[in-house]
Amino acid sequence: MVQTERDRAGDAHGDGAMPAHVPPELAMPFDYRYASQIADDPWAYFAGFTGGPEIFWSPGLGGYWVPARAEIIGAIFQDVDRFSNGVVSIPPPPRPQSIPASLDPPEHTKYRKIISQRMFTPRALASLVDDIAAITDELLARAVPEGQCEFVADIARPLPVSLILRMLGMPGDVRARLTEWVRMIFHGNSVEEHLEGYRATFGFLGDWLREQLALDAHEGLVLPAFVEARIDGRPLTFEEMHSMSMLLIGAGVDTASSQLTHAMRYFAEHPEARERIVREPQTIPAAIEELLRRYGIANITRVVREDMVYRGVPMRKGDLVLLASALAGLDAGAFPDPMTVDFDRPGVKGVHRPFGAGPHICPGAYLARELLRNLMTRIVPRLGEVRIAPGAALPHASGITVSLKSLPLEWSGAGAG
Numbered sequence: 001m002v003q004t005e006r007d008r009a010g011d012a013h014g015d016g017a018m019p020a021h022v023p024p025e026l027a028m029p030f031d032y033r034y035a036s037q038i039a040d041d042p043w044a045y046f047a048g049f050t051g052g053p054e055i056f057w058s059p060g061l062g063g064y065w066v067p068a069r070a071e072i073i074g075a076i077f078q079d080v081d082r083f084s085n086g087v088v089s090i091p092p093p094p095r096p097q098s099i100p101a102s103l104d105p106p107e108h109t110k111y112r113k114i115i116s117q118r119m120f121t122p123r124a125l126a127s128l129v130d131d132i133a134a135i136t137d138e139l140l141a142r143a144v145p146e147g148q149c150e151f152v153a154d155i156a157r158p159l160p161v162s163l164i165l166r167m168l169g170m171p172g173d174v175r176a177r178l179t180e181w182v183r184m185i186f187h188g189n190s191v192e193e194h195l196e197g198y199r200a201t202f203g204f205l206g207d208w209l210r211e212q213l214a215l216d217a218h219e220g221l222v223l224p225a226f227v228e229a230r231i232d233g234r235p236l237t238f239e240e241m242h243s244m245s246m247l248l249i250g251a252g253v254d255t256a257s258s259q260l261t262h263a264m265r266y267f268a269e270h271p272e273a274r275e276r277i278v279r280e281p282q283t284i285p286a287a288i289e290e291l292l293r294r295y296g297i298a299n300i301t302r303v304v305r306e307d308m309v310y311r312g313v314p315m316r317k318g319d320l321v322l323l324a325s326a327l328a329g330l331d332a333g334a335f336p337d338p339m340t341v342d343f344d345r346p347g348v349k350g351v352h353r354p355f356g357a358g359p360h361i362c363p364g365a366y367l368a369r370e371l372l373r374n375l376m377t378r379i380v381p382r383l384g385e386v387r388i389a390p391g392a393a394l395p396h397a398s399g400i401t402v403s404l405k406s407l408p409l410e411w412s413g414a415g416a417g
């Protein structure tokens with residue numbers, strides 16, 4: 001029998017054991033990965049936990065703390081002295097360290113500088129924004145005349161994959177393979193499929209790196225940054241480069257693809273919002289923030305560094321903590337009537353935490369926002385009278401990201417046949 005990820009999590013970590021230090025009144029079964037309600041509406045499920053204790057303990061998946069207020073989630077993201085990045089998911093992944101995601105300052109800072117200062121320079125970002133437009137035009141040229149598409153497979157996944165390929169300096173013909181491996185890693189139907197996708201991507205990246213490092217000149221943004229970088233005066237090792245390139249794929253594709261899909265679904269179901277962003281493009285920056293808030297996707301992990309009482313809650317060294325952007329974005333104390341999308345809502349940016357905060361704050365946030373802007377300025381207008389295909393099932397899944405597995409669309413846009 002094929003073992004599912006759920007079986008494995010259950011086997012490996014057990015459910016329901018309550019550690020002695022956890023006050024029983026703080027225990028609430030919040031299954032951020034497998035609760036049955038997630039398939040239909042993950043945000044309704046998450047929102048149901050924002051009105052109880054500020055921080056509670058979920059006994060499933062080995063047990064973990066869950067802060068359920070935007071302000072506390074933001075504070076923990078920044079509190080590197082008390083919360084470590086040493087474990088990157090709940091349950092902990094069967095993988096080597098991920099550089100720099102699983103490192104803490106000061107080690108983290110040395111590697112993070114390579115990304116922030118050598119890869120994502122203002123010039124590089126400007127050229128990537130041009131790439132977003134060009135790749136979108138190519139994908140739309142194929143999809144628009146058809147009058148229908150499966151948005152995830154046809155646009156939302158290939159778009160960030162192509163962008164990462166440009167960053168890596170890889171040829172575009174790798175796109176189909178990499179897109180499929182990323183699907184397997186994040187949405188495989190079994191642990192085996194997930195691991196196969198991971199191994200295929202990791203193996204492919206390793207071979208490619210070896211080949212490229214043997215050359216004198218290097219394409220893209222990533223290789224030149226790796227080759228020039230120094231850590232305590234020494235060059236990066238092969239393993240470090242391998243881990244960092246894998247992280248770009250792991251962190252940049254499924255996140256961007258999921259966020260684009262949720263936003264696209266919203267526009268497919270709300271013609272008045274579609275008309276507004278076309279009629280009043282000045283609304284777009286607020287629309288980007290509001291959709292990031294309403295459809296928070298990132299489920300990030302921290303580890304408690306030392307025994308402590310944090311905001312009245314007794315935490316033990318090694319306890320895991322889940323920082324869910326959906327819980328921050330749907331906190332009714334911070335955002336009244338949180339389930340309603342309101343492009344005129346004040347005070348969203350800086351409170352909703354879609355990209356975290358502090359030293360690990362997402363270095364791809366600018367690109368992610370540009371991808372959403374591109375959806376609103378290029379994709380939505382081109383799809384015209386777009387709607388969800390009648391009778392389409394829209395199953396969600398939750399893990400490190402909250403995503404929609406497929407989004408079948410139909411339209412009668414300017415280019416539709």
Ligand code: HEM
Nearest residue numbers: 100101251252255256259298354355356360362363364368
């Ligand atoms: C909507 C899309 C995205 C969302 C919601 C998102 C969310 C996040 C969050 C919440 C973190 C913080 C993790 C932590 O605190 O431990 C993060 C880190 C990271 N993200 Fe993103 N991300 C997105 C897109 C991207 C893109 C497009 C890229 C790259 C091209 C990227 C690369 C990274 C990397 C490398 C890290 C690790 C940074 C570090 O540990 O210092 N992300 N992302």
